[in-house]
Amino acid sequence: MTSRFSRRSFMGTTAAAAFVAASMPRGAFAAGPDFLTIGGGPSGGVFGIVGTAIASMLSQIFPDSIIDVQPGGSGPNLLRVGAGKADLGITSANNALDAWEGRDPATPESPVRNVRGMMTLMQSAIQIWVDARSDIRTLEDLRGKQVSAGQPGQTSWLVFENLLAAAGMTPGDIEANGGKLHPLSWAESQEALSNGQLDAVMWLSLWPHPTILQNETVRPMRTLSFDGAVLEKFLGESGGGFERVTLPAGLFGGQDEPAETVGTNTILFAKADMPDDIAYDIVKQLWENREDLYAAHSLLKHMTEETVGKGMVVPVHPGARKYFEEQDIAVGDSALGT
Known part of the structure; x- marks a missing residue:
């Protein structure tokens, strides 16, 4: 996971998100990463609100992790995760495809292909x-x-x-x-x-x-x-x-x-090398407590069992796929990277 972070950014994010460790049993989840950086969006914007909500929910299963939410956007988040400067990000599926194929926001010389889909959040x-x-x-x-x-x-x-x-x-x-x-x-x-x-x-x-x-x-x-x-x-x-x-x-x-x-689709994605058990736990926490996401922003209420595993365009992370298949949630396959 990322090893560099801004302490000022972390402290601000901590105050905004009110990270409070929940009382759920730790044995149900893998040991958390030391650091977890999430690419969200500008303060007050939808991506920023959703990114902060995700960070708050993940702090409940990774209470010892330092979780940092960074301002970004569809393109910047892809570039940061692709460069190893963030672990998770929010983007649009069309941006993810453009990045994969070397179009905007990536350069033709540096396509972003080391990213994997985690879940579909909402639609633009x-x-x-x-x-x-x-x-x-x-x-x-x-x-x-x-x-x-x-x-x-x-x-x-x-x-x-x-x-x-x-x-x-x-x-x-x-x-x-x-x-x-x-x-x-x-x-x-x-x-x-x-x-x-x-x-x-x-x-x-x-x-x-x-x-x-x-x-x-x-x-x-x-x-x-x-x-x-x-x-x-x-x-x-x-x-x-x-x-x-x-x-x-x-x-x-x-x-x-x-x-x-x-x-x-607006998707949550991760670094391709994120450990499978960490990816599994992230998707499990967000899906099984999706009412908390719905409460964070009304647009997230459109995330359902019929949509959450489909339309990510990029390949789905193996850890996320494992969780969805265990829950009998349909997963959309990607032709990219095959």
């Missing part, structure tokens, strides 16, 4: 949010509008470019006739959408994201539904790690009809 989907009263109904309707899709180089920006290409469009089409594709952060994008400065925000996002629900205190929101032919072209040309998803009517206050889109 390509979403373009607009005021429910807007006349924007299709990608074509974004021409001449004020739009944000994150910042150049970020996952959402790249996915948006690929989605536009599947529809025969480019960012330049949006910027015709006074439109603009604004390179804004998540917080900036959502604030501008809420106050009417933006007509639309596109993001590869968890659903239903709490920020979008919060925006509805100002204006009703809905997300666009995409043409089936466009989605199939996206999946065929640049959709590795994605699958068709239907977002239900009523997801947002202004969502009167289902929205057809594509999505990817």
Whole structure:
């Protein structure tokens, strides 16, 4: 396991997560590692909240371990675990596939293949949010509008470019006739959408994201539904790690009809060389106490017996596979590395 850690980071994480050793019998678990580093996300964000919850739960079975949660994100977490600077991380399945194949966030010279899937936590989907009263109904309707899709180089920006290409469009089409594709952060994008400065925000996002629900205190929101032919072209040309998803009517206050889109899974992954017994115990603890995860964030309630072992894209860790098979939980196999 990792042997380097920031004590300042650890102390802050300890206070935030309130690590308290539980009274469960230690004999049921393998001896814990000296250090366990988890790649989460920015403070207050979903990945950060989930990473902290996981750390708190693992401290109950590894009370003598120093558990450190680091800020990161889908790409940075893959790079850190791949480089041996973290033991566990949270990422999106499409990012994991890109890293494996030497695309963003990895370099072609350094594909990240020494990672293994542990469990699927929740699902993200390509979403373009607009005021429910807007006349924007299709990608074509974004021409001449004020739009944000994150910042150049970020996952959402790249996915948006690929989605536009599947529809025969480019960012330049949006910027015709006074439109603009604004390179804004998540917080900036959502604030501008809420106050009417933006007509639309596109993001590869968890659903239903709490920020979008919060925006509805100002204006009703809905997300666009995409043409089936466009989605199939996206999946065929640049959709590795994605699958068709239907977002239900009523997801947002202004969502009167289902929205057809594509999505990817958010997964917990580990170093390939994590001992099998440690990986087994981690998955066992998180799954058997999943109500604690559900309580940490409402988006985790979508993790079920039907989803937890599937859709990780990268090979599943042998320790995780052993646990799932003992519980008769279906495990999705990966063609990578075979």
